[in-house]
Amino acid sequence: MHTELCDRFGIKYPIFVFTPSEKVAAAVSRAGGMGVLGCVRFNDADDLEAVLQWMDENTEGKPYGVDIVMPAKIPTEGTAVDINKLIPQEHRDFIAKTLADLGVPPLPEDEAKNEGVLGWLHSVARSHVEVALKHPIKLIANALGSPPKDVIDQAHEHGVPVAALAGSAKHAQRHVENGVDIVVAQGHEAGGHTGEIGSVVLWPEIVDALDGKAPVLAAGGIGTGRQVAAALALGASGVWMGSAFLTSAEYDLGHREPGGTSTIQDALLRASSSDTVRRKIYTGKPARLLKTKWTDAWDAEGAPDPLPMPLQNILVSEAHQRMNESDNPDTVAMPVGQIVGRMNEIRPVADIIAELVDGFESASRKLDTIRDS
Amino acid sequence: MHTELCDRFGIKYPIFVFTPSEKVAAAVSRAGGMGVLGCVRFNDADDLEAVLQWMDENTEGKPYGVDIVMPAKIPTEGTAVDINKLIPQEHRDFIAKTLADLGVPPLPEDEAKNEGVLGWLHSVARSHVEVALKHPIKLIANALGSPPKDVIDQAHEHGVPVAALAGSAKHAQRHVENGVDIVVAQGHEAGGHTGEIGSVVLWPEIVDALDGKAPVLAAGGIGTGRQVAAALALGASGVWMGSAFLTSAEYDLGHREPGGTSTIQDALLRASSSDTVRRKIYTGKPARLLKTKWTDAWDAEGAPDPLPMPLQNILVSEAHQRMNESDNPDTVAMPVGQIVGRMNEIRPVADIIAELVDGFESASRKLDTIRDS
Structure with missing residues (x-):
């Protein structure tokens, strides 16, 4: 499973995983994808610094990124x-x-x-960017669209591309005009902040609207290799996932009995779409x-x-x-997407990634049969 | 583009098109798909009879079907x-x-x-079934889920399979238990009656829940060949479309200047997703x-x-x-789905079908490259 993003980022698979857990992010990068660590939970920049040091020590030199939450408009500031x-x-x-x-x-x-969470105050998100750029990060993603121009410029000066989430073609075009390098097309199915337009309509719409000006990562509803195949068939250059890794074995946030699942995971495992x-x-x-x-x-x-x-x-x-x-x-x-209906067991990150790759390959071979028979 | 449904129905492509227009339905069947005529607008069974006679004369012996709207629970009856x-x-x-x-x-x-519209009163929908079964129809679809058991039995006695729309895996399973032969998995993106779950999540969920007991047609958000490829990659055996044919050249319902577009089509052509x-x-x-x-x-x-x-x-x-x-x-x-954003020109039915086939083939070849490079 090889697209231009694999060469651009030095990753084996074009699978980008947003996660608030550094354990998950590091495991994704080690397994050949791109782990993208959510920074919004770090109110104190020193805490983020310590976690990124841990990332540097646990990613075997593989690429990883960070995700900030910076609204386009400056919201109320203050403590x-x-x-x-x-x-x-x-x-x-x-x-x-x-x-x-x-x-x-x-x-x-x-x-x-x-x-x-103060992480989406501009002052705090800027501190995340400052801290992250001292580490060998390969991507800064913004969950609320284009970051301010000076933040994009700052990332580019460090050679770090910027990704931004979009829920419509209009927003995607604006992001690219603002200097964003990669657009995450996030369909209605997704967990967290999401728009009205379903993935199967939104993904190709954003791909076509950008017309090659920036690669598109498909987000919203992806949990299996068949869904990766659908995303790539619809013109995406890779996938952006989140929910499916909340039930990975490495995910360790929230209350958890030693060796067991967490309360959050128990709730996710039994939920339907x-x-x-x-x-x-x-x-x-x-x-x-x-x-x-x-x-x-x-x-x-x-x-x-x-x-x-x-x-x-x-x-x-x-x-x-x-x-x-x-x-x-x-x-x-x-926050979780509709793919929660398929999150029915705790699996190591490496197993989830392996299924995505195998499932993609099977699905594409199935299409060959339908095409050629 | 060949699946088991092509053999089962004697059609060239597994493309099923619901439409209230007999002109569109006949053109779809002539182009190698399965035109499915919506009956709900016929309050008088004689009007439906006349239109089905027209269908018989204009489909060149190719298969076609009808779509009824029969709620599972009997609603208020009367004139x-x-x-x-x-x-x-x-x-x-x-x-x-x-x-x-x-x-x-x-x-x-x-x-x-x-x-x-009285067409969803049981008495009227039953009259549609009675009339339709006197014609060489190849499918009866119900837009509101399983029809009553005696209606399914009546269709089966005439050798006509029954399809039913479902917006969740639970409903799909119930339809098959009730004797329905084909499930139309209708995602949130779809026009008309639709549920909460997005297509990219719903389609494989219903395919897996039915586990081969019945083939699945993917519906909701399909307007291009890339979307057909996505649907088949996700395990569907074919696609069920509607909206995309409202801007076909053959669609002639509503106010229309001679030789021009209709008021409805003008509204659809300019709409975004x-x-x-x-x-x-x-x-x-x-x-x-x-x-x-x-x-x-x-x-x-x-x-x-x-x-x-x-x-x-x-x-x-x-x-x-x-x-x-x-x-x-x-x-x-x-009623129209989110695919309306891609309905930007009036095209003959045959051209729409040809793009679906070509677009599917291109998308599947693109996946081959991603898989094999």
């Missing part, structure tokens, strides 16, 4: 304390009542409360999430409207922490 | 007059005000008012429609909730007729 003042009491009361109704335990006394919702309750922008009692509570009559970014995530961050640290899979808060 | 009594005055007032606000002209005095909405306002069940000033009016504050099937379509039928007979493309009422 968590400043921003906290902007959150209405009605919303705080709703959170407290919902957690009580759902029986979510408090955090252990020795655990620091999560002050909320119908068990996601696309809501503004995670960040303030539409994002696909696992449907749980938590998302049901926000859908119920009387629930408040979500706040704009970045306030909504500040509002819910401690609640997310409490739910994901509990042992109850009914109440986790987790 | 349009009986059913009219169940429609609240608030809804009638909203329609009248909206048509006035949008400047929709009245029908010409010599044109009969459309009394609303973002210009659809999925709403209950057409039939009472969620269906993807072209976004127009009419759908905007139903989305505005103060609009009433849609009525259940079959009342909603009875309510809006004359309004649809008035809008689609006008010359204003801003106010048409038309």
Whole structure:
């Protein structure tokens, strides 16, 4: 499975994997893909620095990238304390009542409360870029479209290409005009921030709109080699995945019994493709999430409207922490795509990648038979 | 492009096209696909009989099928007059005000008012089946899932296989248990009645769930040969299309200047893939429609909730007729999928089919290169 992106990045397979876990990212790179580490969870640049040092030591010199979350428009800035003042009491009361109704335990006394993800404040995302560019990263991806021009220029000065997510052809074209090198075409099926247009329509539409000006990575609904074949048949130069690696053996975030699965993984393993919702309750922008009692509570009559970014995530961050640290899979808060219906076992990253390659090859041979018979 | 369905149905390509136009259906069958004529617009069985006689004379002995709309549960029965009594005055007032606000002209005095689609009443759908089985049809498809068991048995006694649309693996399995022979896996991208799960996730999920018990036709988002390749790579045995043929040269429904495009086609030609909405306002069940000033009016504050099937379509039928007979493309009422963004020119049916075949072959050869290089 070889496209021009393999040569450009020095990778064996054109499989790009976004993940918040450095263990997963490193394993993807070692297995021949491109691990892309999500930085948004690092409020403190020193924490990111330590994790990237770990990446350098555990990727055997293979390429890896980082993913930042930098909105095109500069949102409210300030510390968590400043921003906290902007959150209405009605919303705080709703959170407290919902957690009580759902029986979510408090955090252990020795655990620091999560002050909320500040990673999409421009100041924090810029600190991620500063730190990352001191490491041998091969890609900076932005989950919210084009980063500001000076950030793109800064990456290019270091020889690092920039990728940006797009949910429409218009946005994809704008990204390339802004200097973005690679477009991630993210269909409606995807986990996290996602648009309205389904992958099978969106992918070729963006490929054609860019007309060779930038390669396209297909995202949204990919979990098997057959789906990789579909993406490449539709004109993509590679795939961008995320959800399917949340149930990898290496994924270690959230509460987990030693040697077992985590509460988050338990929730993902039993979900079907119908068990996601696309809501503004995670960040303030539409994002696909696992449907749980938590998302049901926000859908119920009387629930408040979500706040704009970045306030909504500040509002819910401690609640997310409490739910994901509990042992109850009914109440986790987790972005995931519709491919969750196929995430039914815990597998090592290398096995997932091997199936993607084998499944792609089988599917393409099947098309040969259909074509030539 | 040859699958087992080609042998089973005696068709050249595994391309099944649902269309309300007999002109399009016949042209599809003549071009090597399977034209499937939508019966729901025929309130009078005699009208359907006349059109099927025309089909027999214009398909050169090639196979064709019919599509009925028969809900699994028996809805309210009765004539349009009986059913009219169940429609609240608030809804009638909203329609009248909206048509006035949008400047929709009245029908010409010599044109009969459309009394609303009764085709999904069981009694009417059964009359469609009775009439169709007197013709050499090769397929009966049901747009709302499994038809009742006696209807399936009746088709089988005539040697006619039954297809049913499904938007989830659970529904697909139930259809096959009920005796359905072929499942149409209809993804979120599709026009008309459609579910939540995107095609790239849904198609292989249904293929795997049925495990060879019935072949799967992929639907939702297919308009080019690349998308046919994606569908077959994902395990489908053929494709089921609809929207892409609304802008065929043969499509002749709705107001149309002689030799020109119709008002509906004008609206479709200029729409992008973002210009659809999925709403209950057409039939009472969620269906993807072209976004127009009419759908905007139903989305505005103060609009009433849609009525259940079959009342909603009875309510809006004359309004649809008035809008689609006008010359204003801003106010048409038309089910269409997200592939509308690629429907940018009027082409003969044979040209559309030829591109599907050529595009499939190119895409599969591209995968060979990616696999073997």
